[in-house]
Amino acid sequence: QLTERFESFFKKIRGHGKLSEDNIRDSMREVRRILLEADVNFKVVKDFIGRVQEKALGQEVIKSITPGQQVIKIIHDELIVLLGEGQSRLDLSGLPPIPLMIVGLQGSGKTTFCAKLALHLRRKGKFPLLAAADVYRPAAIDQLKQLGKQLDIPVWAPGQANPVQICKDALVEARKTGRDVVLMDTAGRLHIDQEMMDELVKIREAVKPPEILYVADGMGGQDAVKAALEFAAKLDFNGVVLTKMDGDSKGGAALSIRAVTGKPIRFIGNGEKPDALEEFHPDRMASRILG
Amino acid sequence: ISSHSKISEELYDELEETLITADVGIDSTLAILETLREKVRKVSTNGDPEIIYDLLTDTIDEVMRPAAEEKPLNLGHTPSVILIVGVNGSGKTTTIAKLTYHFLKQNKKVLLAAADTFRAAATEQIVEWGDRLGVQVIQQGHGADPAAVAFDALQSAKARGFDILIVDTAGRLHNKANLMHELEKIYRAMKKQDPEAPHEVFLVLDGTTGQNALQQAKIFQETSGVTGLVITKLDGTAKGGAVIPICRELGIPLRFIGIGEKMEDLEPFDPSAFARALLA
Numbered sequence A: 001q002l003t004e005r006f007e008s009f010f011k012k013i014r015g016h017g018k019l020s021e022d023n024i025r026d027s028m029r030e031v032r033r034i035l036l037e038a039d040v041n042f043k044v045v046k047d048f049i050g051r052v053q054e055k056a057l058g059q060e061v062i063k064s065i066t067p068g069q070q071v072i073k074i075i076h077d078e079l080i081v082l083l084g085e086g087q088s089r090l091d092l093s094g095l096p097p098i099p100l101m102i103v104g105l106q107g108s109g110k111t112t113f114c115a116k117l118a119l120h121l122r123r124k125g126k127f128p129l130l131a132a133a134d135v136y137r138p139a140a141i142d143q144l145k146q147l148g149k150q151l152d153i154p155v156w157a158p159g160q161a162n163p164v165q166i167c168k169d170a171l172v173e174a175r176k177t178g179r180d181v182v183l184m185d186t187a188g189r190l191h192i193d194q195e196m197m198d199e200l201v202k203i204r205e206a207v208k209p210p211e212i213l214y215v216a217d218g219m220g221g222q223d224a225v226k227a228a229l230e231f232a233a234k235l236d237f238n239g240v241v242l243t244k245m246d247g248d249s250k251g252g253a254a255l256s257i258r259a260v261t262g263k264p265i266r267f268i269g270n271g272e273k274p275d276a277l278e279e280f281h282p283d284r285m286a287s288r289i290l291g
Numbered sequence B: 001i002s003s004h005s006k007i008s009e010e011l012y013d014e015l016e017e018t019l020i021t022a023d024v025g026i027d028s029t030l031a032i033l034e035t036l037r038e039k040v041r042k043v044s045t046n047g048d049p050e051i052i053y054d055l056l057t058d059t060i061d062e063v064m065r066p067a068a069e070e071k072p073l074n075l076g077h078t079p080s081v082i083l084i085v086g087v088n089g090s091g092k093t094t095t096i097a098k099l100t101y102h103f104l105k106q107n108k109k110v111l112l113a114a115a116d117t118f119r120a121a122a123t124e125q126i127v128e129w130g131d132r133l134g135v136q137v138i139q140q141g142h143g144a145d146p147a148a149v150a151f152d153a154l155q156s157a158k159a160r161g162f163d164i165l166i167v168d169t170a171g172r173l174h175n176k177a178n179l180m181h182e183l184e185k186i187y188r189a190m191k192k193q194d195p196e197a198p199h200e201v202f203l204v205l206d207g208t209t210g211q212n213a214l215q216q217a218k219i220f221q222e223t224s225g226v227t228g229l230v231i232t233k234l235d236g237t238a239k240g241g242a243v244i245p246i247c248r249e250l251g252i253p254l255r256f257i258g259i260g261e262k263m264e265d266l267e268p269f270d271p272s273a274f275a276r277a278l279l280a
């Protein structure tokens, strides 16, 4: 735990004297290590440490008899600010059927998340339709169909080969059958694949979704921000979903993506089953990163 | 690596940033840079960054090469069994398609086992790949016992003289004891059929994974043994440096690199090419 690690660190460096500025700077090195080991992006860590150090060199800490506690509080509070206030809601206020696009890198958990979100929305009184717009990956459409069947949620999978057309037709189908939200599962793709990124731009232009969610793997490392930035540049997505947070990765990618794109984290994927979905709590995330 | 007229601490800071942002992690980065400093002391570099760069690629190469060269792939049996393991979405099933293509080109007879009986359409996915490759897939459908699928596939592979059997398993997080126990059962079921099997256990790592990769390797190593690593998705911008701590601490060799979604998109591991790409 950060607290134990820090307390023993401070006991060691303080000895019997007062806490010096050098002591504070040394402690920042320790925090830097913790954040980098937690997969927080290198530049995000640098900026973060700069801000924290400035606060930590303030008089309250130097004069305090429990400087370790003070520094921890500063770090924790700064992390919460960076992670953003929790509970940012999906905007489903428009005229139904509302299109939602689910996008991200290969294998991040998009298809699974579509099923989870569909279940979540149905429990809130919505009538979701799942649209299978991944025409590339073997059995991707089967996968979404099977998930829909498990949940008794309809899946639009017409055997059409053009993802843009699939998404447009899904809205038509939704209107016909009284579905008020359409969740569009797209193929995983690289942020550097121009053609595939353009496909997403075309889908977006065709259906004008009020919500585009970027699904990111919670175990992502330093590269997580590059992809997120590129997706944000091309699509200006509205929110982030972090998956596989039932693993033991510290999840620093969450902080990095949030800090660098400024987009809110909307949901956390916490398991493989359709009900393994939570809304994001910044304080829990902060404890996880520092823990 | 920019131009410096002497070996300054700035250069080492820059190299530290390069390695850490490549997911090499703090411990391995500091160890590699320490080795680099020793090399630099012994060689007259005249501060030439080109020489430093070469010394650094040598250092990384030296970390990764021994494990790969000391243990050649254990594939001379009838059949040689390769068990494919790893966390969710890392690229296992697609890697199996690529490995199959790789072995078919070497004129080997390959059989596949669909032992992911849990995830939606997992069997359909590997069967589709089997069709594209012209290779048979032993399957028992959704919800079957994965250990039974692996056992039957091995029995079939032996009876019909296949050179290679590759067993696909469900993605699983290493911190889930029940799932790791299931993997252990799959491993032991194959041993009942052939005490030498599986001859290779490849842990498939997502190239975008950060420091969690080492913990994944440790736990999979304890559960089913891991004889080799495959790292995927290096056609993106991730460098895959997380394999370096695994190599350093556990001595597990990197065997193949995934560079795309097609069956041809697999390369055997080349330590010096990997080192150069890491620093690029």
Ligand SMILES: Nc1nc2c(ncn2[C@@H]2O[C@H](COP(=O)(O)OP(=O)(O)OP(=O)(O)O)[C@@H](O)[C@H]2O)c(=O)[nH]1
Residues within 6 Å of the ligand: A104, A105, A106, A107, A108, A109, A110, A111, A112, A113, A134, A137, A140, A186, A187, A188, A189, A243, A244, A245, A246, A247, A268, A269, A270, A271, A272, A276, B088, B089, B119, B171, B173
């Ligand atoms: N443990 C765990 N597994 C997850 C979670 N979300 C998804 N998965 C698993 O991760 C793997 C990949 O999930 P998919 O939904 O197929 O990922 P995807 O982004 O649609 O993949 P592509 O379409 O190929 O890009 C599957 O094994 C899922 O069951 C999660 O929150 N926790």
Ligand SMILES: Nc1nc2c(ncn2[C@@H]2O[C@H](COP(=O)(O)OP(=O)(O)OP(=O)(O)O)[C@@H](O)[C@H]2O)c(=O)[nH]1
Residues within 6 Å of the ligand: A106, A107, A137, A188, A190, B086, B087, B088, B089, B090, B091, B092, B093, B094, B095, B116, B119, B122, B169, B170, B171, B172, B232, B233, B234, B235, B236, B257, B258, B259, B260, B261, B265
């Ligand atoms: N760009 C790229 N994509 C890859 C690579 N390897 C796999 N993928 C993609 O990653 C996604 C997940 O691949 P799978 O083979 O389903 O991964 P898996 O580990 O079997 O997933 P689970 O069985 O659900 O745990 C698919 O969209 C693949 O096409 C690679 O080397 N490069």
Ligand SMILES: [Mg+2]
Residues within 6 Å of the ligand: A110, A111, A112, A134, A140, A185, A186, A187, A188
């Ligand atoms: Mg998918």
Ligand SMILES: [Mg+2]
Residues within 6 Å of the ligand: B092, B093, B094, B116, B122, B169, B170, B171
């Ligand atoms: Mg698979």
